[in-house]
Amino acid sequence: MNGVLPSPDEPDHRLASLRRQVSDLHQELVRYGLVVWTAGNVSARVPGADLFVIKPSGVDYDRLTPDSMIVCDLDGTVVEGGLAPSSDTAAHAYVYRHLPEVGGVVHTHSTYASAWAARGEAVPCVLTAMADEFGAEIPVGPFALIGDDSIGRGVVETLRGHRSAAVLMRNHGVFALGKDARAAVKAAVMCEDVARTVHISRQLGEPLTIDRSHIDRLHDRHQNVYGQPASSAE
Numbered sequence: 001m002n003g004v005l006p007s008p009d010e011p012d013h014r015l016a017s018l019r020r021q022v023s024d025l026h027q028e029l030v031r032y033g034l035v036v037w038t039a040g041n042v043s044a045r046v047p048g049a050d051l052f053v054i055k056p057s058g059v060d061y062d063r064l065t066p067d068s069m070i071v072c073d074l075d076g077t078v079v080e081g082g083l084a085p086s087s088d089t090a091a092h093a094y095v096y097r098h099l100p101e102v103g104g105v106v107h108t109h110s111t112y113a114s115a116w117a118a119r120g121e122a123v124p125c126v127l128t129a130m131a132d133e134f135g136a137e138i139p140v141g142p143f144a145l146i147g148d149d150s151i152g153r154g155v156v157e158t159l160r161g162h163r164s165a166a167v168l169m170r171n172h173g174v175f176a177l178g179k180d181a182r183a184a185v186k187a188a189v190m191c192e193d194v195a196r197t198v199h200i201s202r203q204l205g206e207p208l209t210i211d212r213s214h215i216d217r218l219h220d221r222h223q224n225v226y227g228q229p230a231s232s233a234e
Helices: 015-031 089-098 111-119 128-134 150-159 181-204 212-224
Strands: 041-045 051-054 070-073 078-080 104-108 166-169 173-178
Touching (some): 015 041, 015 051, 015 181, 041 089, 041 181, 051 089, 089 104, 111 173, 128 181
Antiparallel strands (some): 041 104, 051 070, 070 078
């Protein structure tokens, strides 16, 4: 549909619900302590259109509403909304252009994950919860300045072909991806949780490794067996 807003009478029209979902998910970042002040952002791809919804730049979290969310095309150009979009819009747009399977992107400066990013060090996969969620270490992406699509390029180059749903951009923070915005927020929450736990473990000594075959089995089970069957969840 190339940047055209979906018509309200289209069966797959979800723009209003996506605005609400993206607005609500920003409160999850606050709830889990992943952001301070106005930093951080969530975006969601609009199904059936080359568009995504993202938060406005520099607006307090408690002032975010569905109506304040910004709709952009996949070049990062504002299509709908009266405020300037997030300063990370170009990075989100680059991810959506180059990873069509991604439906949600989250950026945070969460404390422990950002501490690993400041060291330029990947978080090793030494926890079963990490194997479940990420299936690998959480890798480090290159240093990139904000303002254009350089960060997005680093995210895509690092995560393309990697099982992790999150990347630590060096000296910066976390970018997490998902099939939708909720999945991306979950990845950001889990990234901070395991970054904190592994950091604490290293204060006690060197964490024990998990055999790669066990990581593979844990990840496969979590992705394909864990939770309720689709018919039960409906």
